[in-house]
Amino acid sequence: MIPPRLIYKPGSLKILDQRLLPHKTAYLKVGNAKETAKAIKDMVLRGAPLIGCAAAWGLPLELTFKRPASWASVRAILAEAVRTIKAARPTALALFYAADRMAAKAETYLARQGAFSAKKYKRLTALLEKEAGAITGEDRLACAAMGKLGAGLLKKNSIVLTHCNAGALATMGIGTAVGVITKAHKTGKIKYAYSCETRPYLQGARLTIWELQKGKVPSALITDNMAAHLMKTAGINAVIVGADRIAANGDTANKIGTYALAVLAGYHKIPFYVIAPTPTIDPALRAGEKIKIEERSSKEVTFINGRLIAPRGVKARHPGFDVTPAGLITAIVTEKGVIKPVTGANILKNLKKTL
Ligand code: MRU
Numbered sequence: 118m119i120p121p122r123l124i125y126k127p128g129s130l131k132i133l134d135q136r137l138l139p140h141k142t143a144y145l146k147v148g149n150a151k152e153t154a155k156a157i158k159d160m161v162l163r164g165a166p167l168i169g170c171a172a173a174w175g176l177p178l179e180l181t182f183k184r185p186a187s188w189a190s191v192r193a194i195l196a197e198a199v200r201t202i203k204a205a206r207p208t209a210l211a212l213f214y215a216a217d218r219m220a221a222k223a224e225t226y227l228a229r230q231g232a233f234s235a236k237k238y239k240r241l242t243a244l245l246e247k248e249a250g251a252i253t254g255e256d257r258l259a260c261a262a263m264g265k266l267g268a269g270l271l272k273k274n275s276i277v278l279t280h281c282n283a284g285a286l287a288t289m290g291i292g293t294a295v296g297v298i299t300k301a302h303k304t305g306k307i308k309y310a311y312s313c314e315t316r317p318y319l320q321g322a323r324l325t326i327w328e329l330q331k332g333k334v335p336s337a338l339i340t341d342n343m344a345a346h347l348m349k350t351a352g353i354n355a356v357i358v359g360a361d362r363i364a365a366n367g368d369t370a371n372k373i374g375t376y377a378l379a380v381l382a383g384y385h386k387i388p389f390y391v392i393a394p395t396p397t398i399d400p401a402l403r404a405g406e407k408i409k410i411e412e413r414s415s416k417e418v419t420f421i422n423g424r425l426i427a428p429r430g431v432k433a434r435h436p437g438f439d440v441t442p443a444g445l446i447t448a449i450v451t452e453k454g455v456i457k458p459v460t461g462a463n464i465l466k467n468l469k470k471t472l
Contacts (some may be wrong), residue, residue, distance in 0.1 A: 119285040119328060121175065122167055123253070125163045127246070128181045130174045132162050132220045135286060138377060139327040150179040150198035157205035157212070158320070162285020163362045164395060166256045169211030172202045173249035180242040187233050191241070195223050207409040208370055208438045209361040214396040215252055222248045230435040259394035259452035260290025262472075267297030267357065267392050267450045274308040275301065276352045278344065281313075281372035282320035282390065283359025284328040293359040295325060297450070299332045310336040311353065313344060315372060317418045317435060341374050342413035348385040356382045360393035360449075369442030370406025371392075373436055388447040394450045403441035412436045438470035 120142050124131040125274040130153060131144040141215050145161050147153050153175030157168050177200040199216045206212060226241055271277070277298055283297030293297060301307050310329055322338055341348060347353055356378055362370045369375075369391050383390040402408060403453035415433035419425060427433065448457035453470040456463045 119331065122162060122289060123171055125174050125246075127242075128172070128178070130178055132156050132171065133286075134161050135163060135324065136160060138286070138323055148178060150175040150201050151311055153178060154201045154205040157202075163320070164282060164284075165209035165211045165359065166260075166288040166290075166293070166394060167286070168206065168209050169215035170249070170256055170289050172205070172212045172390075173204050173215040173219050173252045176223070177242050177245040177249060178218075180238070180245065185233075185238065188227055188230060191233075191238065192227065206411055208361075208411045209397075210277050210399050211361075211394075211396050215249075218252065219245060219248055224400075229319050244469045245302060246252060246328045256288055256289045256394065257290035260292060261289050261308050262452040263293055263392050263394065263450050264291050264296040264300035266452075266455055267294075267390065268301035268304060268306060270390060270448065270450070270455065271297070271301045271306050271435070272357055272421070273306050274312045275355055276309045277301075277307065277310075277311070277345070277355045277357055278311040278353050278378070279325060280321060280341075280375055280378055282317045282324040282328070284325055286324050286328065286341060287359065292328070293394070294327055294357040294390075297357055297390070297392050298329070298334060301336045302332060306453060307334055309351075310334050311339050311351070312336060312345075312346060312376070313339055313374065315374060316341055318413075318437075320372065341377075344378055345381050348381055348387060353385075353387055356389045358389075358391055360391050360397050361438055362402070363391070363398045363449065363464070364402040364405045364408060365398075365400045365464065366404050366461045367446060367449065367456070367464055368408070368409045369406065369408065369441045369443070369446060369449070370438045371441065373439050376439040376441045376445075379441040383445050385388070389441075389445060391441075391446050391449045393449065393451060395453060398451070398464060398468060400465070400468065405442065407440075408440055411437040 284292035
């Protein structure tokens with residue numbers, strides 16, 4: 118079993134510290150929006166859907182911790198908390214989706230209130246706790262639905278490859294891409310799964326292969342530069358990844374290295390699947406070049422486990438994500454269905470579906 122990722126109690130959020138996995142299970146306790154945002158920024162937790170859920174819990178936490186005396190100060194507290202949370206990481210849309218949805222929920226409540234009272238303020242906090250719970254519950258259900266739909270796309274005896282961590286650790290449910298793999302494994306469809314180590318942050322080596330091992334999926338870890346060779350020689354017949362943000366035309370931002378895998382999959386005529394819940398789709402962004410790519414510290418490239426591996430003083434780049442053009446994606450699976458072929462019109466149709 119993968120340990121719980123987030124444990125909320127009024128006044129505190131315990132976050133499974135993914136920086137210590139797989140060798141140590143420990144939790145970091147946060148008590149307000151600033152601490153929640155810092156935990157997101159510092160990668161205590163990561164993965165687009167999970168970032169969104171943590172962001173949502175950050176707002177009731179902030180209200181529990183503050184003691185305002187007017188609705189004007191409540192609005193100011195909320196606005197500042199939303200701003201802080203949104204500044205944590207730029208690429209995953211789930212973070213912005215959750216923060217905006219929580220802010221809208223609060224505003225609907227505030228617009229109906231007369232004079233301020235501590236009792237009404239408590240009610241607002243409870244309302245936001247309920248909304249964060251709803252976001253979390255929806256993510257869990259979306260993962261289950263995508264697992265089923267994605268597994269349905271795979272052939273018996275599939276040999277699959279995944280990148281980064283799009284598993285339970287990246288969500289509140291069974292995961293997106295890894296959820297598909299574990300679900301397909303349960304129905305006997307997976308012969309073998311490969312996980313790329315995912316330089317420089319090693320989400321694949323530390324998290325995904327651990328999840329696959331725990332799920333008893335026959336699997337092996339590879340370094341990122343082995344992917345071409347294995348696509349050519351190991352019978353890989355599906356590449357399955359998650360996503361952080363999908364533009365209106367289907368261009369998809371995911372962990373750095375995903376684009377290279379999509380190009381390789383195209384060359385080897387291997388289907389390339391993106392598994393992502395609808396809060397990942399950004400209809401306001403026409404195409405992928407508009408997606409903001411997080412540039413992380415170069416130290417994450419030049420150091421491994423606190424040890425400098427490159428010449429002292431060397432410059433290094435660290436874009437955390439890249440964008441795969443829609444044309445290289447065989448299908449996008451959301452909780453609402455399978456988008457194939459990946460076109461703007463089909464994405465819109467999927468978004469409009471009701472569950
Ligand atoms: O930097 P991370 O670890 O937050 O990046 C995670 C990824 O890129 C995942 O593939 C993506 O969020 C999909 S998670 C279901």
